[in-house]
Amino acid sequence: MKNKEITPKEIKEIIQIAKENKIKEFNLELGGLKIYFKFEEDSLNSMNPPSNTEKTNKKEEEPTTSSNPNTFIVKSPLVGVFYRKPNPNAKPYVEVGDVVEKGQTLCIIETMKIMNEIQAEKKGKVLRIFPEDSSMVEVETPLFELEEIYED
Structure with a gap:
């Protein structure tokens, strides 16, 4: 199987899936590509969908x-x-x-x-x-x- 370049969109999807599943630490190696990230507990808790009030405040900020x-x-x-x-x-x-x-x-x-x-x-x-x-x-x-x- 030939190595395929991973796109920024695919990286974004990987991060989003990790957030949604409350994965604290993630490491992936594909050929020469290495992706590693670690979420703080606070950032995982903030991944829950925001309430309408939070959405409004975020748009203002x-x-x-x-x-x-x-x-x-x-x-x-x-x-x-x-x-x-x-x-x-x-x-x-x-x-x-x-x-x-x-x-x-x-x-x-x-x-x-x-x-x-x-x-x-x-x-x-x-x-x-x-x-x-x-x-x-x-x-x-x-x-x-x-x-x-x-x-x-």
């Missing part, structure tokens, strides 16, 4: 679009672990209130041991940072809210 035309949401392009710093001893790439340039690194998303830098698409001021450092994010998870700064 993590919008997928901005109501202000001068602000925009930077979303995760992939499934992985969100890191605000290049390493545990470093300063975060950005803080709320920072002005970032187009192309500046905002964070890292680690997927399958690959560190993917997420960069600002436009110049802007960081208004909000949604995920906690070292938390799992999925495709389209809001990461940052920025207010666009227009060049004169």
Whole structure:
């Protein structure tokens, strides 16, 4: 049987199945690919479907679009672990209130041991940072809210 590349969608499905079945720790090796993750007890308990109140609150906290035309949401392009710093001893790439340039690194998303830098698409001021450092994010998870700064 020929080794098949595993897609980000398949990884997302594996993680979702693990969450739904309250698997605390998971390790998979297929050829040269190794996937390992471990959930904290709190994160497994939070995997239960949220109540209507929780859904409403979450949407208020993590919008997928901005109501202000001068602000925009930077979303995760992939499934992985969100890191605000290049390493545990470093300063975060950005803080709320920072002005970032187009192309500046905002964070890292680690997927399958690959560190993917997420960069600002436009110049802007960081208004909000949604995920906690070292938390799992999925495709389209809001990461940052920025207010666009227009060049004169």
